[in-house]
Amino acid sequence: MKRFTKAAALTLALSTGLFAANATAAQKIGVINTQAVFQQLPQAAEVETAIRSEFKDQIESVNRLEKDIAYYMEKLKRDGATMSEKExxxxxxxxxxxxxxxxxxxKELDAKIRQRxxxxxxxxxxxxxxxxxEIAKEEKLDIVLTAAAVAYIDEDGDANISEKVLKKLTSAK
Structure with missing residues (x-):
């Protein structure tokens, strides 16, 4: 009986190992550098421009306050000796x-800009x-990982789909 249990356990271990090897070999993996794609997208630059124009008046108001503070500080420094205590x-x-x-x-402006x-x-x-x-379906990828999660990728291979994603997004614009 002991011999049968050992044989069954050995057979089970070997077959599990073979199935696991076959399962991992069949997976097709893609890698994307989402940060690089985001930075290269024209839409990202357009967003920054749109936000700046949306908050233009408020930004100018805060900048005016900054200049006013500098003006009064300079005035105090320059004319402080000749000013009365009340002035x-x-x-x-x-x-x-x-x-x-x-x-x-x-602070309010900064919070609004960050939210937008x-x-x-x-x-x-x-x-x-x-x-x-879409690209994962087209290329029948099983897994797509971010570049930050991958220690090494062959740049000459076709696992890196960053350029394909960038092309798809820029052409869809």
Missing amino acids: KEEAQQKVLQLRQEYTTKG QTEERNKIAALIKGAID
């Missing part, structure tokens, strides 16, 4: 008020994902 105090209060306004508006960038990047990421799915 110095008023100028310092003006600087503090402007700094507070600058900080508040700057995230929204637009998510849209582009969805386009990239769709293109990856």
Whole structure:
């Protein structure tokens, strides 16, 4: 009985090993550098331009505040010796008020811009994902990995689908 159990276990181990080898050999793997694709897409540059124009007035407002702060700081530095205590105090209060306004508006603007960038990047990421799915189906790929997850890839081989995804997305534009 012991002999039969050992033989059955050995047969099971060998057959499992053979099936596993066949299963891994049949898989076709693709690799994509999504970050490089994203950076090369014309849509990504257009998004940045669109966001800058969308928030143009608010950016200019924050920049004006920055210039006003610099002006009053310079005025205090330059004319401080000839100013009365009341004038110095008023100028310092003006600087503090402007700094507070600058900080508040700057943080709000930064949050709004980051939110819009995230929204637009998510849209582009969805386009990239769709293109990856299409190419994976066309080339009958079983797995597509990001380049960051791969230690080595033969650049001459056809496993890297980054260029194909980029072409598909730029031609679809």
